[in-house]
Structures are given as structure tokens and as C-alpha cells.
Amino acid sequence: MIDLYTWTTPNGHKVSIALEEMGLEHSIHPVNIGEGEQFSEHFQSISPNGRIPAIVDRDTDITVFESGAILVYLAEKSGKFLPESGPARAKVMEWLFWQMAGFGPMLGQLNHFVNTADEQVPYAIKRYSDEVARLYDVLDKRLDEAEYVGGDYSIADMSIYPWSAVAYDLIKGLTGKTLANVERWQSAIAARPAVQKGILVPVL
Ligand SMILES: N[C@@H](CCC(=O)N[C@@H](CS)C(=O)NCC(=O)O)C(=O)O
Structure with missing residues (x-):
């Protein structure tokens, strides 16, 4: 049994989606x-x-914080969505870490400066929107050569999708660009029953 401490945000949804996908028994604790x-x-x-x-x-009795560490822990516990070794595991890990170090944090900063900052700071908005647009292009290029970021559907997709889905319209509005591979991948993931359930957690 896993206790998940979470809230209605992309970082929380990575884990609620993973728990549903892996079929692990869990209970939700809203924070x-x-x-x-x-x-x-x-x-x-x-x-x-x-x-x-x-x-x-x-x-x-193991506790884990940081969404990337949690996803790896749950994948190893369930034996699902993370290859055990070799090139396939390395591919999933590199995209998982790409999310943790770049895509998520940059989107978080962009969201802050566009939607919640007390003052409009054009330099910050430009800096983060340029970087986020670049990262979406990197994602689109990867999804041109692979169905899912790691090849097969994996914890890397579960980590990227909640942020990608929530910010896609914002970045499309800022750049005027449509990313066909990202849209195809987002639709495929959005259609998964476990994702549809996990993305609604916590139900308040
Ligand atoms: N690197 C962390 C980021 C977690 C994070 O930023 N969580 C946000 C919600 S999405 C939070 O708890 N914010 C509370 C606060 O800023 O005080 C992870 O991937 O788990």
C-alpha cells in the first residue's frame, strides 16, 4: 500500500498517473x-x-520525495514502465532527467512570470518562453523518431505529459507554432484510462 501526498498540480499528477498505470494499491492524502x-x-x-x-x-516503511525518484521507485516496485538495464533503460532515464532538470522547472518559471507574478517582467517572460519553446521543439523532434520518448510508453512519458498538456496552449499562443508530434503523443496519452483517472487526483 502506497500513501501518496499530493495536490492538483503537474508534479503530483505524474505520480497519481503512475500509480494507476502500475495498478499499485494506494491512498491519497491531499496537501x-x-x-x-x-x-x-x-x-x-x-x-x-x-x-x-x-x-x-x-x-x-520507505519514504520518497521528488517526483523522479518516486517514479523510479514505483517502476522498480511494480516491475513496469522502466526497462531493467541496458540501452532501453538509459533512454528512459535520459528523458526522465530531461524533464526533471529542464522541462518542468522552466515551465514552472514561465507560468509564474506569465500568470502569477506581481509585476510584468518582459525580460523574464522572454527568457523563459524562449527556453520553453526550445524544449518543446526538442520534445517534438524526439517524438518524430519515436512513438514515446523512451521508445515504449514509460515513466518518462508519465513525467513529461502532465506539464506538456497543461502548458501547450500557452506556448502555442506565444510562438504561434503547432507541434504535430507533441499533439499526436499528447492525444495518445490522454486517451489512456489510467491517465484519465490519475490526472483528476486529488478529488476534492
Ligand atoms: N522537483 C520537485 C518539484 C516539486 C514541486 O515544485 N511541487 C510544487 C507543486 S507542483 C510544490 O509542492 N509547491 C509548494 C511550494 O512551492 O511551497 C519534484 O519533481 O517533485
């Missing part, structure tokens, strides 16, 4: 980050960085 619940002593004993998502595996 309202708008109300500051991520700063509670209890949550920070599980997630010392004070960010969702985090899990507690009640079968082993």
Missing part, C-alpha cells in the same frame, strides 16, 4: 499547497524539501 499545508511538521518529515509529491510505502 493543500495554497493553504501552506506543505510546511507542516508531519509533511516535512516525509518531504524535507516541503514540496509535493511524496510517498510512504507502507509495505517497506
Whole structure:
């Protein structure tokens, strides 16, 4: 049994989708980050960085924070969506880390400067929209040569999709560009029953 501490955001959805895809028994614990619940002593004993998502595996008493580490942990526990070794595993890992180090953080900053910053900062908006547009182009190019980023559907797709889907219209509006391979990949993932369920978590 996995306890998932999460909220209604792309980083949380990576893990709620993975739990559904892997068929792992789990229970959801909403952490309202708008109300500051991520700063509670209890949550920070599980997630010392004070960010969702985090899990507690009640079968082993292992706690894991950081969505990438959680996805690898769950893939290894279930034996699904991450090849055990060799080039196929390396391919999934490189796209998983690409999301963790680039795509997610840059989209987070762009979203902040476009939608929530107290003041409009044109330099920041240009800097992050240029970088996000570049990253979407990298993704589109990869999806021109492969059906899913790692080849087969994997935890790498589960990590990229929630951010990609949520920001695609914003970046399309800013660049005026349509990315056919990204759209094809997003539609295929959106059609998966586990994704349709996981993306609605937590139900409030
Ligand atoms: N690198 C982290 C990022 C997690 C993250 O930024 N979570 C956000 C929600 S999407 C959060 O908990 N924010 C709370 C805050 O900023 O105080 C991961 O991939 O798990």
C-alpha cells in the first residue's frame, strides 16, 4: 500500500498517473499547497524539501520525495514502465532527467512570470518562453523518431505529459507554432484510462 501526498498540480499528477498505470494499491492524502499545508511538521518529515509529491510505502516503511525518484521507485516496485538495464533503460532515464532538470522547472518559471507574478517582467517572460519553446521543439523532434520518448510508453512519458498538456496552449499562443508530434503523443496519452483517472487526483 502506497500513501501518496499530493495536490492538483503537474508534479503530483505524474505520480497519481503512475500509480494507476502500475495498478499499485494506494491512498491519497491531499496537501493543500495554497493553504501552506506543505510546511507542516508531519509533511516535512516525509518531504524535507516541503514540496509535493511524496510517498510512504507502507509495505517497506520507505519514504520518497521528488517526483523522479518516486517514479523510479514505483517502476522498480511494480516491475513496469522502466526497462531493467541496458540501452532501453538509459533512454528512459535520459528523458526522465530531461524533464526533471529542464522541462518542468522552466515551465514552472514561465507560468509564474506569465500568470502569477506581481509585476510584468518582459525580460523574464522572454527568457523563459524562449527556453520553453526550445524544449518543446526538442520534445517534438524526439517524438518524430519515436512513438514515446523512451521508445515504449514509460515513466518518462508519465513525467513529461502532465506539464506538456497543461502548458501547450500557452506556448502555442506565444510562438504561434503547432507541434504535430507533441499533439499526436499528447492525444495518445490522454486517451489512456489510467491517465484519465490519475490526472483528476486529488478529488476534492
Ligand atoms: N522537483 C520537485 C518539484 C516539486 C514541486 O515544485 N511541487 C510544487 C507543486 S507542483 C510544490 O509542492 N509547491 C509548494 C511550494 O512551492 O511551497 C519534484 O519533481 O517533485
